Amino acid sequence: MRRILILGAGTAGTMMANHLRPKLRSSDWSITVVDQEKIHYYQPGFLFLPFGTYEPKQLKKPIEKFIPAGVQLVQCGIDRVLPEKNVVSLLDGYELEYDILIIATGTKIAPQETEGMLGEGWRKDIFDFYTFAGAKALRDKLRDWDGGKLVVHICEMPIKCPVAPLEFCFLADSFFHEKRMRDRVDLTFVTPLGGAFTKPTATEKLGHLLKEKRINIVSDFAIEKVDNEHKKIIDYGGKEVTYDLLVTVPVNLGDEMVARSGIGDDMNFVPTNKATLQSLVKENIFAIGDATNLPASKAGSVAHFESEILTDNILRFIDGQPLKEEFDGHANCFIETGHGKALLIDFNYTHEPVEGTFPFPGVGPLKLLEESRINHYGKMAFRWMYWNILLRGRHIPFVSPTMSELGKKYPHEEVKHG
Amino acid sequence: MDKTVAGKVISMNEEGYLTDLSQWTQEVAREIAQEEGIELTDQHWSVIEFLQQSFKKSEPLSIRSLGKKGPVSIKDFYSLFPDGPLKKASRIAGIPKPASCI
Numbered sequence: 062m063r064r065i066l067i068l069g070a071g072t073a074g075t076m077m078a079n080h081l082r083p084k085l086r087s088s089d090w091s092i093t094v095v096d097q098e099k100i101h102y103y104q105p106g107f108l109f110l111p112f113g114t115y116e117p118k119q120l121k122k123p124i125e126k127f128i129p130a131g132v133q134l135v136q137c138g139i140d141r142v143l144p145e146k147n148v149v150s151l152l153d154g155y156e157l158e159y160d161i162l163i164i165a166t167g168t169k170i171a172p173q174e175t176e177g178m179l180g181e182g183w184r185k186d187i188f189d190f191y192t193f194a195g196a197k198a199l200r201d202k203l204r205d206w207d208g209g210k211l212v213v214h215i216c217e218m219p220i221k222c223p224v225a226p227l228e229f230c231f232l233a234d235s236f237f238h239e240k241r242m243r244d245r246v247d248l249t250f251v252t253p254l255g256g257a258f259t260k261p262t263a264t265e266k267l268g269h270l271l272k273e274k275r276i277n278i279v280s281d282f283a284i285e286k287v288d289n290e291h292k293k294i295i296d297y298g299g300k301e302v303t304y305d306l307l308v309t310v311p312v313n314l315g316d317e318m319v320a321r322s323g324i325g326d327d328m329n330f331v332p333t334n335k336a337t338l339q340s341l342v343k344e345n346i347f348a349i350g351d352a353t354n355l356p357a358s359k360a361g362s363v364a365h366f367e368s369e370i371l372t373d374n375i376l377r378f379i380d381g382q383p384l385k386e387e388f389d390g391h392a393n394c395f396i397e398t399g400h401g402k403a404l405l406i407d408f409n410y411t412h413e414p415v416e417g418t419f420p421f422p423g424v425g426p427l428k429l430l431e432e433s434r435i436n437h438y439g440k441m442a443f444r445w446m447y448w449n450i451l452l453r454g455r456h457i458p459f460v461s462p463t464m465s466e467l468g469k470k471y472p473h474e475e476v477k478h479g
Numbered sequence: 480m481d482k483t484v485a486g487k488v489i490s491m492n493e494e495g496y497l498t499d500l501s502q503w504t505q506e507v508a509r510e511i512a513q514e515e516g517i518e519l520t521d522q523h524w525s526v527i528e529f530l531q532q533s534f535k536k537s538e539p540l541s542i543r544s545l546g547k548k549g550p551v552s553i554k555d556f557y558s559l560f561p562d563g564p565l566k567k568a569s570r571i572a573g574i575p576k577p578a579s580c581i
Contacts, residue, residue: 174543217541217542217543218539218541218577218579219539219541223579223580224579224580224581227581253541253542253565253577254566254577254578254579255563255566255576255577258579258581259576259577259578259579259581260578260579260580260581261492261493261494263581267581280563281562281563281564281565281566283542283553283564283565285553297542297553297554297556297557298557298561298562298564312543326538326544327543327544327547327548328539328541328543328544330539335537354537354538354539356537356539358580392580394580396581406580406581408580414580414581430581
């Protein structure tokens with residue numbers, strides 16, 4: 062009996078268990094998933110929780126509900142991977158041996174990495190919305206906040222779902238409008254990048270949204286520290302931004318287990334071949350989703366596309382065949398723009414998001430890089446798809462793991478460079 | 480689009496970033512730096528070399544990784560390339576601008 066061990070029962074790890082179990086005979090291969098958590102959160106919902114769009118209970122289900130029959134779930138913290146012994150040691154002292162290891166331990170916020178962030182203002186006037194607890198605390202804060210300067214801020218790239226902070230700004234604009242208090246809120250977006258939009262076509266097509274929604278931008282801001290007393294964030298160049306309410310996306314780091322194992326980069330992400338998803342650590346170790354150092358979005362859709370390709374590659378690895386160099390960085394994300402509308406973007410390592418129709422070229426029904434109500438309904442319907450299709454490792458009809466150029470308008474040759 | 484920089488025809492994107500690192504030379508870097516109002520010193524060159532090495536290894540660039548293992552401190556990086564150091568230094572080093580999804 063040979064063993065596949067999956068570390069992490071989040072989006073990526075759960076999908077891999079569901080993909081692999083029916084494809085491998087139970088008499089030949091055991092599959093084990095390790096995760097210390099009991100609850101699987103619908104993370105895309107964290108963006109909506111502060112605005113009361115979802116109830117907290119709509120965003121959580123038991124982890125074990127999504128682990129298929131024939132796969133063992135071990136609920137324990139992971140100490141480290143010992144690649145030379147093909148063993149993973151657990152925090153309770155047990156060791157699990159493997160023939161093939163899949164690392165799907167994701168990424169977490171690390172507010173402790175920024176001086177002053179966990180000071181007296183944390184969860185009083187400084188919030189994150191990348192955790193369930195943070196998003197819920199922010200919801201409570203927004204219920205009776207009476208206005209002032211709201212600063213939405215990204216500490217450092219890469220982060221999970223790079224567009225969510227901007228979506229948060231759009232939804233906040235909409236939320237305060239509906240509460241008839243938009244005039245009492247000064248909304249500012251602070252980013253370490255060169256602007257709110259960084260790709261040429263998106264900048265051209267979407268730049269107007271910020272002006273229309275009266276969102277101020279502070280760009281090229283690399284935070285050094287938070288001054289809790291004077292309520293301001295300060296960057297390494299000395300620039301300061303004051304806030305009444307700071308909604309920040311702290312530094313994102315891979316799991317500490319990766320650091321303890323000595324197999325990660327300096328942000329604890331696992332160096333991984335960007336086309337095959339085989340780790341650069343050892344040939345029988347693979348990585349998927351946010352845990353990798355791939356230059357792709359840290360988003361569930363990316364993990365979904367990766368899971369189809371990684372499944373094929375693990376079957377090839379078992380058969381001793383060369384791996385397919387197929388993953389192209391494909392991501393597909395709805396972007397809420399507020400007031401019941403959303404955008405859709407579809408892109409990969411080398412092709413920026415552009416206008417067009419999706420998934421059927423020339424037909425749609427979804428429109429790319431353009432605000433529409435149907436895109437918003439798509440995002441809302443996605444929660445059902447997540448629980449019932451995505452996590453269960455089922456293929457999403459008409460959407461291939463690699464990106465299609467059909468139905469997309471690429472305006473200039475040079476903008477294709479990622 | 481093609482642009483002539485330091486007497487060489489270089490392909491660049493609309494924002495003035497090189498699209499092919501193999502076309503980069505020190506003269507090209509000096510001329511781009513001049514446009515940015517920066518006179519390149521030994522410290523600048525060591526940062527440029529670090530950025531190019533990271534890019535060739537496909538390592539994601541961040542102020543943090545530069546501060547951790549780069550040749551200068553983050554404060555020095557800011558004084559070498561004022562206002563948006565990562566964006567300016569990347570342009571001079573001939574590598575893509577740090578970007579998000581959109």
